[in-house]
Amino acid sequence: xxxxxxxxxxxxxxxxxxxxxxxxxxxxxxxxxxxxxxxxxxxxxxxxxxxxxxxxxxxxxxxxxxxxxxxxxxxxxxxxxxxxxxxxxxxxxxxxxxxxxxxxxxxxxxxxxx
Amino acid sequence: xxxxxxxxxxxxxxxxxxxxxxxxxxxxxxxxxxxxxxxxxxxxxxxxxxxxxxxxxxxxxxxxxxxxxxxxxxxxxxxxxxxxxxxxxxxxxxxxxxxxxxxxxxxxxxxxxxx
Numbered sequence: 001x002x003x004x005x006x007x008x009x010x011x012x013x014x015x016x017x018x019x020x021x022x023x024x025x026x027x028x029x030x031x032x033x034x035x036x037x038x039x040x041x042x043x044x045x046x047x048x049x050x051x052x053x054x055x056x057x058x059x060x061x062x063x064x065x066x067x068x069x070x071x072x073x074x075x076x077x078x079x080x081x082x083x084x085x086x087x088x089x090x091x092x093x094x095x096x097x098x099x100x101x102x103x104x105x106x107x108x109x110x111x112x113x114x
Numbered sequence: 115x116x117x118x119x120x121x122x123x124x125x126x127x128x129x130x131x132x133x134x135x136x137x138x139x140x141x142x143x144x145x146x147x148x149x150x151x152x153x154x155x156x157x158x159x160x161x162x163x164x165x166x167x168x169x170x171x172x173x174x175x176x177x178x179x180x181x182x183x184x185x186x187x188x189x190x191x192x193x194x195x196x197x198x199x200x201x202x203x204x205x206x207x208x209x210x211x212x213x214x215x216x217x218x219x220x221x222x223x224x225x226x227x228x229x
Contacts, residue, residue: 032215041123042222046218099170104156107156
């Protein structure tokens with residue numbers, strides 16, 4: 001039972017263009033959504049988050065959009081840069097039995113081409 | 115520098131052996147977590163701890179054990195009962211401020227290979 005899904009295993013984008021990574025979820029209990037960036041053989045690093053009561057959060061080149069009715073969120077990176085090439089994980093947060101738990105999607109490998 | 119350290123970075127184990135992965139944090143975080151990552155999959159929660167001397171099973175705890183004797187340390191033991199232990203293991207920590215999102219910070223990971 002995959003509660004958080006990233007249906008695109010990979011994405012290739014030209015440098016300078018917009019990258020759009022998508023994520024779908026099934027559980028309405030999630031209160032926050034996060035995006036993490038991961039390089040090979042390293043731990044994920046936090047990128048940006050959004051509360052379930054918002055529909056947009058922006059931080060520099062990164063913007064996350066949340067569509068609650070569709071249970072869908074997306075991460076926009078503009079303009080895309082070569083250093084953005086990494087695996088991006090979508091995660092959803094819920095308080096379960098007093099503990100904050102994250103549920104992760106499978107990840108999308110983003111490649112930025114020069 | 116504050117952060118999370120995991121050691122070793124690469125670990126090889128023979129079948130039937132127990133092995134312990136180290137995780138230390140100096141962020142003064144109350145909560146610590148262990149995740150497992152397999153190729154093409156997201157991170158799955160093994161165990162977590164919100165306070166010293168207390169820990170809870172995550173989604174895939176079978177074949178694993180943990181301890182939390184100190185706030186800074188949360189070692190994970192992969193036992194011989196774990197049927198498919200070869201994976202990338204990630205430790206994380208977070209505050210427990212209880213005021214909205216408590217971001218989880220991750221260590222660099224340990225890649226365990228069973229020979």
